[in-house]
Amino acid sequence: MAHYRATESKREQFRRYLEKSGVLATLTSVLMALYEENDKPNNALDFIKLHLGAADLESANTEALRIEVADLREKCNVLMEENKELRNRLMQYEPSPEEEAAGE
Known part of the structure; x- marks a missing residue:
């Protein structure tokens, strides 16, 4: 009780x-x-x-977040491509860790 x-x-x-x-x-x-x-x-x-008064705020915030996510995804894709390209260029000048181990 x-x-x-x-x-x-x-x-x-x-x-x-x-x-x-x-x-x-x-x-x-x-x-x-x-x-x-x-x-x-x-x-x-x-x-x-x-x-x-929550409907207007929610829809405005949701739309802003959608745009931000799309922008960030695009930036991420660009950076991933750049990273891949730089790794390939680096491999031309430096041996990979596997090659260094085999050479020792």
Whole structure:
């Protein structure tokens, strides 16, 4: 029974935290807006994100990250090609470790 009370106490503390920080009021207002919609959206989660302001930030951040990843992949490919070319050029002037071991 003590475990139940401890869990209930933690839940109550968390509920007070959410209420104090304004999370409950904000979620309630967004859910009320969804409830009051005459034409319910197909995707309720997108509706909530949009009304919380997260949808625009997420899409902008996602697009920026996609562009950055594409740029970094291209740079990586260029550097890998350059590395391969430099290794080949180096091999013309220095024997490989295997050749050095065989020559000793």
